[in-house]
Every structure is written in C-alpha cells, then in structure tokens.
Amino acid sequence: MLGSIGEDRVFYRILVESETVTGYPDLPVPASPPSGLEPVYYTAEFQDVFVRIAAVERAVLVAGMPKTVSILVAQTQSAKDAIVAQMTNRAALLGIGFFAVAAALSILTARSVLRPVNDLAEAVGRRGPHDLRPVVRSVPRELQPMVRALNGFIGRLQGALTRTETFIAEAAHHIRTPLATLRTQAETALRLTEDDAMRARIRSMIRSVDDSARSASQLLDHAAVVYRTDQRTEESLDLGSLIARVCDRFRPAADLRDIVIATQLPTQPVTIVADLLLLESALRNLIDNAVKYSHVDGQIDVRLEQDAGRAVITVMDRGRGLDGAQKADLTDRFRRGANVGDVVGSGLGLTIVREVARAQSGRFDLTERDGGGACAVLSLPLG
Amino acid sequence: MRGIVLALGLILSTVASALWALDIEEERSFPALDGSGDSELAILSTTDTVVFAPVIVAFQTRNPSVTVRYTVASTTSVFGAIHNEGAAFDVVVSSAMDLQMKLANDGLAQGYRSDRTLALPEWARWRDRLFGFAQEPVVTVLNRAAFAGVPLPRTRADLIRLMRDRPDMLRGRIGTYDPNVSGAGYLFATQDARQSDTYWRLSEVMGGLSPRLYATSSAMLSDLKEGRIVLAYNVLGSYAATRPDPDESLLIVEPEDFTHILLRTALIARASEQPELAAAFVDFLLSPEGQAVVDTETGLPAISAQHLRAGPHLRPIRLDPGLLVFVDPLMRQRFLSEWSSAVLQR
Numbered sequence: 001m002l003g004s005i006g007e008d009r010v011f012y013r014i015l016v017e018s019e020t021v022t023g024y025p026d027l028p029v030p031a032s033p034p035s036g037l038e039p040v041y042y043t044a045e046f047q048d049v050f051v052r053i054a055a056v057e058r059a060v061l062v063a064g065m066p067k068t069v070s071i072l073v074a075q076t077q078s079a080k081d082a083i084v085a086q087m088t089n090r091a092a093l094l095g096i097g098f099f100a101v102a103a104a105l106s107i108l109t110a111r112s113v114l115r116p117v118n119d120l121a122e123a124v125g126r127r128g129p130h131d132l133r134p135v136v137r138s139v140p141r142e143l144q145p146m147v148r149a150l151n152g153f154i155g156r157l158q159g160a161l162t163r164t165e166t167f168i169a170e171a172a173h174h175i176r177t178p179l180a181t182l183r184t185q186a187e188t189a190l191r192l193t194e195d196d197a198m199r200a201r202i203r204s205m206i207r208s209v210d211d212s213a214r215s216a217s218q219l220l221d222h223a224a225v226v227y228r229t230d231q232r233t234e235e236s237l238d239l240g241s242l243i244a245r246v247c248d249r250f251r252p253a254a255d256l257r258d259i260v261i262a263t264q265l266p267t268q269p270v271t272i273v274a275d276l277l278l279l280e281s282a283l284r285n286l287i288d289n290a291v292k293y294s295h296v297d298g299q300i301d302v303r304l305e306q307d308a309g310r311a312v313i314t315v316m317d318r319g320r321g322l323d324g325a326q327k328a329d330l331t332d333r334f335r336r337g338a339n340v341g342d343v344v345g346s347g348l349g350l351t352i353v354r355e356v357a358r359a360q361s362g363r364f365d366l367t368e369r370d371g372g373g374a375c376a377v378l379s380l381p382l383g
Numbered sequence: 384m385r386g387i388v389l390a391l392g393l394i395l396s397t398v399a400s401a402l403w404a405l406d407i408e409e410e411r412s413f414p415a416l417d418g419s420g421d422s423e424l425a426i427l428s429t430t431d432t433v434v435f436a437p438v439i440v441a442f443q444t445r446n447p448s449v450t451v452r453y454t455v456a457s458t459t460s461v462f463g464a465i466h467n468e469g470a471a472f473d474v475v476v477s478s479a480m481d482l483q484m485k486l487a488n489d490g491l492a493q494g495y496r497s498d499r500t501l502a503l504p505e506w507a508r509w510r511d512r513l514f515g516f517a518q519e520p521v522v523t524v525l526n527r528a529a530f531a532g533v534p535l536p537r538t539r540a541d542l543i544r545l546m547r548d549r550p551d552m553l554r555g556r557i558g559t560y561d562p563n564v565s566g567a568g569y570l571f572a573t574q575d576a577r578q579s580d581t582y583w584r585l586s587e588v589m590g591g592l593s594p595r596l597y598a599t600s601s602a603m604l605s606d607l608k609e610g611r612i613v614l615a616y617n618v619l620g621s622y623a624a625t626r627p628d629p630d631e632s633l634l635i636v637e638p639e640d641f642t643h644i645l646l647r648t649a650l651i652a653r654a655s656e657q658p659e660l661a662a663a664f665v666d667f668l669l670s671p672e673g674q675a676v677v678d679t680e681t682g683l684p685a686i687s688a689q690h691l692r693a694g695p696h697l698r699p700i701r702l703d704p705g706l707l708v709f710v711d712p713l714m715r716q717r718f719l720s721e722w723s724s725a726v727l728q729r
Contacts, residue, residue: 007509008509009487009488009490009704010488010704010707011488012711014713021713022711022712022713022714023711047489047490048490049490078510301471336587
C-alpha cells in the first residue's frame, strides 16, 4: 500500500490499547476514537507539515485477552497540492488566454464594423461646401437605411437651396424690369423740368434706381454663379482675349471719370478649361470694383501672367484700399468695407469672385497695394 | 579575536564530534586547490574514499576554493548520525536506499530542484530529495573452475534445481549476506521477498545446504576467488566487476527472472548551513561530466535509462515509501525471524 503513494511522505503508528508498538510515536491520534469498522479521517500537523490521517480500530485477542489495536496511516498532501496548483494554473492560463483572444477579436470586430461608418463619414466630410450630390458608395446592409436617410436629407437640402436661389433670381429679375422703366421715366422728367431743386431730387432718385438695379443684377449674377457651380459646362478658352473683352466693356464708364484701364496681357494665348459665364462674371466684378473705388484720373492695372502652372490675374487700383479690413470679411455676402459709404454697392461683388475661384479650383487674394489702393489676385489652374 | 573564535570553534566541533559517537571508518580532507579554504563541504558517505576520490577531485577542479571533508561510515552509522544525532554534514551519500528513504521521509533532507535533478529518470529520484547517481546490479557470482561442465543457472528456479540436483557440490560452499548484520544484505533479501515468492523457496533450499554468511561483498568475493565457496548469491555487481581478477576465476550471472538494480543516492542534509554548495555538488554529481567520472573512474555504473531498456530483466529497486515497510522494527524483527527459520533452520 505504501508503494502506491509515490511522491508523498508517509507516516504510521500502531497502538495496542494506548501504547505505541511501532511507527512514529508522535503521530496524533483522532479526537474521537473510530467506531465500528469504518476508518476516521482527519487532518493534523506533524513534523511541521499538515498530513491527512486515516485511523482504524480493531479488537484483537492477545493471549486470550481482548485488546484494542489502533492503526494510524498518514500521508502528506504535496502530490494533491501540486495537482491542485497545476490545475489552478492551467485554468488561470486558459482564462487569460481566452480573455486575450476575445479582447483581440472584439477589437478587430469593432474596427471592421466601424470601418464602413468611418469611411462614409470621411467621404461625406471630404466633400466641398456646395457638393450636394447623393451618396452612392456601396455600404454594408446595416448602413443602408442611414445612407438612404442621408441622401433624403441631402435631397431636401438641395431642393430648399435651389428654391431659395430661384426665388432670389426671380425676385431680382422682376425688380430689374420695372426699375428700367422707372429710370426712363425719371430721365424724361429730368429733361422736362426747369426747377433746379426738382432736378436735384430727380437726380438723386435716378442714383437710387441705379443702385437698386446694380444690386438686382449682382443678385442675379450671384444666383447664376451658384447655380453654374453645381452644373457648369467646362470649355477650353483663352483667358487673355476674355480679359481684353471685359476691359473694353468697362472703358466707356471709366472714361466718364477719366480713369485709364491699362492691360498687360501676354501675346500667346493663355488657355484654361473653365466655365465661360462664371469666369466672365468674376472678371466683371473685379474690374467693376476697381473702377468704382478708383479716384478720378486714376489708373487701373490689369495683368495676366503664368506662374507654376497657374494663370494669375492681377487687378490693381489706386483707390482707398481696404482700410485694414480682412479679405475674408469682405468676401462674405452683403459685407462691405467700412470706408465705402458714398459709393453705390451691394456687397456681393467679392463674394461672387470668391465663389468662382472655388468652383474653378483657383485662389482669390485681396491685399493692400504698396503706395495706396487695393490689389486683387485671382489665380486659376492652367488647362 | 578571530583566532579565539577559531579556537573555540575547533574545540566545540571536537567536542561535538565526540558527542555524535559516529562510528567513523575513515575521514579525509581534500584541501581547496587554490589554498583559500573559505568554504568546506562535508560529505558523509558509505562509499570507500579510494572509490569516491576521483569525483571529489573533479568537483574541486571546477570549484577550486572548496575544501571537501569526506567521512566514511557504515550504512547504519550514517543513518544514525543523521537521523538521531543531527550530525552536521552537507551531503549524505549512501547505498542503503531504505535508510536514505527513511531520512528523506522523516524530513531530514532539503528539497532541491534544478535542470539536472529534473533530468533524472523517474525511477532514479524521489521528489526533490533523493537523487540516484549510480546504478549497480545485484548479481550471482560463480567460481568458474567449480562450474566447469555444469549448466549455468540463469534464473532463481535454475538455482533451486541446481541445489537440489548437486547438494554435494554446494553444501557449505554457498555464500550470501547475513541480513542481521549487513544493511545491504537486508535490503536485498527484503526486496527479493517483495518481488517474488521464489525467494523463500530458494532460502529454504539454500538453508538445507548450510550456507556461509557474510557481512560484506568483498569478503564473499575473496572466499569465492579462493574456492572456499563456489556460489555467491546477491552480490553487488560493481564489486565483482572491478575486482582484480587476472585468472578470470569469477563468473557473473545476472538472474534472468529479475535482477535488482541498487541505486546509490545522495541527499542534501536538512542540517546543512550551505545548501547552495551542497546543491552545486549534487548538480556536479548528476552532470554529464560528473556521471562520466562516476562511470569511468569509480567503477560504479552511471545512471542510464538506456542500459535498463536494453535489459528487460533489470529492475531498479523502487525509490518510494514502499522501502519504509521493512525499516519498521516490528517488520524487521518478523522478517529476520522468518529468514532465520528458513536459512539457519532453527
């Protein structure tokens, strides 16, 4: 029996009555003696270790006299402890392993689940401020309701914007025609009257009508620019001849105030791919601004150069300049400089230029010119 | 100051060693090779100094600052010194597996675990306390001249038949250990009895032929060589194999029914105050280098699982608490009385 125990230390003690016959005399006896044939099991400390003890008691005839013989067998628990420790370690390792795998998998899963959402958010975020096309990316089935809702929202937004622009354009158009009639009537009245005070009043009325007409036409321009930004027709065109044409159109108005428009254009054609109407209205507004704010007898310099794959249009005047205002402020809608109260204007001109620059992937910069005046620079990529 | 302490220590240790009343057969000091003498490793052993010296010298070559005090005593003296008197030794080396087992079981050995000890085969160590470093077969040795023309007994059954068939040749000329005086003889006898019932039949037949009883293997082999006996049963094979035998008068037989393998074991004493040094010695003893020295220079076969696989009849005596059964005084008394009635027939 002792042989099967293997790795554990074993102890035993045999007593007749209460006298130890053999074995380890210090091995503790059970607290209550075993009854019947069943052994008692108990744990006790022996030689500084805990041992598990089994004790049995039998009555034996010794020389005709019945004697009680007790047998105690004890065993250390190191093999059992080692097994328990090993199993505990294994279970712990297994648990940690499972946890690590589960954590790794859940991170992977979360990433792969969130990736389409992030992709979608990034795609929508990358769009320009006026890009209101519906989203057509292929997305997981779970995201389709969201994309449908997003597209529905975009559609409604676009509808609302279109309606607004259409309304403005309609309104401007409807105002412009009666204004023209009103101006004709006023001019007729001016010719017919002799009274100086009345003439002065009628002149101020004509100026107000001009002001309104210009605002209406700029509103129309702006609406056209916004509309064409979404649905522009690109074509290859020569920028030099376009600038010359626009400048020629402004010469009569400039001559009235003795302003010279000096152009400096390259002899070779400068070809870019752009929407003709958009570009024309940007140039028109730039030069209109320059003429408007230039002093009488002044000179406006219009230049076209090529620089690093871009066409750079510079319009410079000797007017009152920006007076410290920031270009970003001046290009907001209906925003005008603080120093222009006496000049007719709607505050839409620079907004239109900026919109065009953006639609044509170009840049628009407005700075003070050395020696007074403003310097407007519109650069566009060469086609 | 240091001198006084040293002197006191010497006096105390002298007194102490006198108190242990250790029945020392031989004591020798191997001074440190570099002469420093900082640390001393005390080994208590049952193996003769001349046999074990190469191992100590090889260990010192690796650890030149270690002085080794090597004390030889009988197996029972070694056991008594450690178990009852708490003698201060670091390493205990003994061939008495049962007594070493009793020391380990009773908590007198320190646990030690290293790659070397874990590399030992399962049967060559017990937990992290007992480490086998040599395996010796327990064999039957015959006088070659006397057995000329006689079929050699290959098993214990053959031996019984031989004794019955040729009582005249063997009467008074069989030698075996007296288990009453020899610890090894007692171990072999009890293990034989545990292994097979044939042992008791063999003992009774042997007892009918008035065997000579010996206390040591070497005395038995001397008589065998000189022809005073012709058959020695249960002799340590290593003694027979390494004994100078120019005229090849000895014939070693490993019984084919079973041949026990005795393990020489080392343990680190609980009383050791320098367990690291003791552990270093145990590690060296079990290292390939140490095992090679054991195998080639001491004549004790090194631990080899391969050798055991090659011989299916070889059975290592199991190094487990089963050895404790016959250490019990009541069991010992009973076994010896049975043995006496079988062999001495009285």
